[in-house]
Amino acid sequence: MCKRTKKGGLPIDDFRLAIGRIRGASLFSSDPQWSIGSRQFSSVPLRSVEVACATLVVLAGVAGSAPASDARGGSAATVATIPAAPVPDISSDVLFRELLTHNHWRESQLQSYSVKRVYRLTNDKGALSAEEHVALDFEAPGTKTYTITSQEGSAAVRHLVFQRLLDSEVETAGGRSRNDSSISPWNYRFQIVGDDQLNGRSCYVVDVTPTHKAKYLFRGKVWIDSQDFAVAKIDGEPALNPSWWTRKIHFVRQYEKIGNFWLPRSDESVNQVRIFGTHILTIEHQDYTVAARKRD
Secondary structure (H helix, E strand, C coil): CCCCCCCCCCCHHHHHHHHHHHHHHCCCCCCCEEEECCEEEECCCHHHHHHHHHHHHHHHHHHHCCCCECCCCCCCCECCCCCCCCCCCCCHHHHHHHHHHHHHHHHHHEEEEEEEEEEEEEECCCCEEEEEEEEEEEECCCEEEEEEEEEEECHHHHHHHHHHHHHHHHHHHCCCCCCCCCCCCCCEEEEEEEEEEECCEEEEEEEEEECCCCCCCEEEEEEEECCCCCEEEEEEEECCCCCCCEEEEEEEEEEEEECCEEEEEEEEEEEEECCCEEEEEEEEEEEEEEEECCCC
16 A cells, blocks of 8 residues: 655645646746745646656556566675676577576565655756655565655646656556566567676666557667676667657666665656657665565
């Protein structure tokens, strides 16, 4: 069950009424910038918010998918960077099988984690539209809860973007979403196209192509750690354009190794919207506390 703690903001009924008035009035804000105290905020056209919401199902699916880890379990300390080793020459099919094997190990070894997140939406000039700080907890096998610890800026962005993204992640983790967005042979084809170094570690670089068109899948590249066979980075775009209003959507997720588990470090989604310009959604993942399952 999802727990939400709010500080400030509009009650839901008042918020819906406000959105209805905005829809009836105009797609544009008459005041491009406004302030709370000493902080300046940029208004966001409602159409841009709606397009951003349509793209979030992809990011939520990636968030809900289990990143790979090695099989040893782990603590919360970050493992020191080790010298990069040569990438072994293996086939794309073998690499995909190794990734799935280590995803299974992660599911069997990870008991829980807690993380602090910072959600932000800005325009391409860096003007902040909204910001929200969240404490999220995961408990195996698939329970996520979150508490909003602080929020400021646009209520429309906070309710229609940040909250919807969090709720989608909770549903995906709990298996309540009908959308299977996992990185699996049922959803994607793998093709190794090279290798790369990320934070001093060798990675396979893989072209990922959806096996079918669906709004919750993506196309792009995935970096897979050559030692742990863990997803280290995802760089892509939705398999389907969610709206005529969208010119282009590009997102990048980066992972880090916490103990022996690979977990998200940062997300960035750049949404180019017709007429209304570019808006950038970022998520910072901070201060992990991780617990492995105890051995019998």
